[in-house]
Amino acid sequence: MRRTVFPNKVLPWVLLAPQLAITLIFFYWPAAQAFRQSVLREDPFGLSSKYVGLENFRKVFADPAYLNAMQVTVVFSLLVAFFALGIALFLAVQVEKLVRGKGFYRTMMIWPYAVAPAIAGMLWLFMFNPSFGTLAYPLRLMGIDWNPLLNGDQAMALVVAAATWKQISYNFLFFVAGLQAIPRSLLEAAAIDGANRRHAFWTIVFPLLAPTTFFLLVVNTVYALFDTFGIIHAVTSGGPGKSTETLVYKVYNDGFVNLIMGSSAAQSVILMVIVIALTAFQFRFIEKRVHYG
């Protein structure tokens, strides 16, 4: 590792300060607050709180609704990560093949990323709401009993679709960059070695994209776990029943709607541990199989 020595002792800290301040105020401070609150119980009026040890955690793990949220989150995250990565890779490969209009397609593909999660949620709601959805009507005409307000699986499909749609742009951008970094001559060598396009993709392109794919897997997991709150809030509010209530949504629901502060804080601590563990796992075990050029 190269050590960089700055002649000025103060300037580096000044330059780092805004970033550090944001991280401290918006991440470490709330995280510390969550830890503190997770071992306290607050009275209904928020006037006093007392130390209860791990009581909140015990309660959370004994709550069937929490275990349900855990299951919903696993299903939701896996589906979103899988489809967002898969579809984005497919689109990136198809756009790379174009001779004309590459730039145009790339630009168009990036647009959904600029849409705020809640707006994206509303967009999908307007399309698929059973009573006024533009696309719900043709679905029913096709004989599908479309009603995500009553059918939990359909609701799940809807939020997965909305969350995926929004993340595809981001993944697409990285896959395009990753594809461009693969030297053309490798594919030519493969063509001469007798590989058809499909074989060359799976034996050359896909393995060489692994660093990009791995990075996106980490980012997409975190996205599905945290950043999809807005979409779920706008489209289903966790319903029908609790069939689309993810861990993050339950943290919000218990804390800000039901005002069970201790439980909500305990849940957010658990969620934090899950994400840290998951990311550590990905780096420890999956990254080993990644070849960096």
Add this chain to the structure above:
Amino acid sequence: MAHILLKDLRKSYAGQEVIHGITMDIPNGEFVVIVGPSGCGKSTLLRMVAGLEGISAGTIEIDGRVVNDLEPRQRDIAMVFQNYALYPHMSVRENMAYGLKIAKMPKAEIDAAVTRAAKMLELEPYLDRKPRALSGGQRQRVAMGRALVRTPSAFLLDEPLSNLDAKLRVQMRMQIKDMHLNTGQTTLYVTHDQVEAMTLADRLIVMNKGIADQIATPHEVYETPATEFVAGFIGSPAMNIFTVTAEAGMAVLPGGHRLPLPGLAAHGKVRLGLRPEDLEIVDASTAAIPVVLRSIEWLGADAFGYGMIDGSDALVTLRLAGSTGAKRGDRVHVAPKEGRLHLFSAESGKRM
């Protein structure tokens, strides 16, 4: 083993023709070198044979089969790329076995073929390494090995030695020559290096701006260059070429010197070429060209003298013996050796 036939091969990009009709018959087992300066279309020509570039007009036949519309994999060729194009995520062994696996060769045979090639190229200790853990020369050999194991009917090499240092280049050049003698495969080799071209080729294609100026043996190309471009490109140091006025039996050189050339007919302006090694220092006489030396490069066995024809700014290069006493500033007289001059048309550049 392949017999390759190029018929009036042309290539255009967006209406701009870059290869202007190349016709060549390459018999089975011949080593053909495509040589020319950068941008002359030599790599494009090779890539057209490989199937990596489309063909705008004309045909390529391999063993009597027109391959214009065949994919590279259907042409039964192997290619070595300038940057080697090794698969970075595969070991040396996997790199070499890649094509064989696709061809569904049984595993035992693949192992045997890879081992044989690795032995031949002295790569055995590196079979399980990834390309990035290899030196430039080793990578180059892996690229050769990958082409060799497939025993294709033709071998295409695109400037395979240009990324190596000078010493390694000489070594690999000899190895490639040996390999060709051993396997007897039809080989097309692209280079801009005239030493590689002259030493490796059975026949050369000297390309200039998308035209094959001359297709001939290295000896013929050197002795009787077909165009002024070929004359200037092949040979080191480059041939001296002057614009002279041809009169009957006499050429008027720059500076007004009259060089007797028996048998020369009156042509007006022509281009006269004289190789440095064909100019000898002689005693002053009317048949000699006076040259004022501007610098001497002493290389040991040889020395190169650079000067100008006295009274003009026409540059002349001389090849002198290492024992020469000539110094900077000397005025010497040189005369061309008997029958060693080249005349080119001033308009077309073609040999006269």
